[in-house]
Amino acid sequence: MIVVQDAEVREREVTLLSPTSFAAAGGDAVVVRGANGSGKSTLLRLVAGLRSPSSGTVSIDGRDAASRDPRTRRSVAAMIGMPPLAPDLTVRDHVLLVATTWSASGRDAERLTCRVLDELDLSPLATRFPHELSSGQTQLFGLALVLARPSDALVLDEPEQRLDVDRIGLVVGAVNRRRESGAAVVVATHSDVLEAGIGGRTLWLQGAA
Numbered sequence: 349m350i351v352v353q354d355a356e357v358r359e360r361e362v363t364l365l366s367p368t369s370f371a372a373a374g375g376d377a378v379v380v381r382g383a384n385g386s387g388k389s390t391l392l393r394l395v396a397g398l399r400s401p402s403s404g405t406v407s408i409d410g411r412d413a414a415s416r417d418p419r420t421r422r423s424v425a426a427m428i429g430m431p432p433l434a435p436d437l438t439v440r441d442h443v444l445l446v447a448t449t450w451s452a453s454g455r456d457a458e459r460l461t462c463r464v465l466d467e468l469d470l471s472p473l474a475t476r477f478p479h480e481l482s483s484g485q486t487q488l489f490g491l492a493l494v495l496a497r498p499s500d501a502l503v504l505d506e507p508e509q510r511l512d513v514d515r516i517g518l519v520v521g522a523v524n525r526r527r528e529s530g531a532a533v534v535v536a537t538h539s540d541v542l543e544a545g546i547g548g549r550t551l552w553l554q555g556a557a
């Protein structure tokens with residue numbers, strides 16, 4: 349259960365996020381929308397535990413979202429920008445590395461890697477190196493790294509970036525499968541297609557007053 353209660357973020361005199369509240373239980377999806385600069389990424393960074401609010405609270409299953417507690421860190425998977433990549437590891441190597449870190453066995457990790465690559469139509473690119481991907485393929489690769497680990501809370505910042513409509517459909521399918529498996533999902537987007545496909549509640553951010 350993600351609970352955001354009156355969370356506000358300020359840096360010196362600047363308001364990055366006006367006071368915002370929402371809750372999302374397992375199986376829920378919250379689609380965060382708003383103009384450029386309205387605070388969507390800032391809100392997602394709070395939920396992902398990458399920073400703490402200046403005031404208000406953000407919790408996951410009753411624990412501070414920014415807690416270093418391994419139970420909290422295990423429960424949140426977030427794609428907010430691209431993670432650093434190793435130039436000499438293939439797409440499959442990267443996904444398997446993440447899956448192996450979190451899986452109970454090597455066989456489970458192999459199975460999960462195949463499933464994630466298949467669901468994002470990345471299997472034909474599995475032996476490519478990161479620099480051999482197009483920008484849209486790189487975006488899907490970033491998503492694969494997040495889907496190859498467990499998550500009670502799945503946090504995605506504009507996962508539709510650089511994707512064609514068919515690939516946005518793949519993202520919708522992958523997100524909804526995690527939701528059906530019981531994850532709470534928070535997605536920031538500028539895409540009507542993604543919003544309609546996920547079909548959760550929409551939270552509109554108005555930006556600083």
Ligand SMILES: Nc1ncnc2c1ncn2[C@@H]1O[C@H](COP(=O)(O)OP(=O)(O)OP(=O)(O)O)[C@@H](O)[C@H]1O
Nearest residue numbers: 359362363364382383384385386387388389390391
């Ligand atoms: N480190 C910072 N210091 C001061 N202001 C910042 C900082 N980081 C972001 N901001 C400001 O905070 C506001 C919210 O930024 P944020 O990235 O959360 O918006 P967003 O809704 O995700 O925008 P976009 O749709 O363009 O991705 C913006 O006005 C931005 O300029």
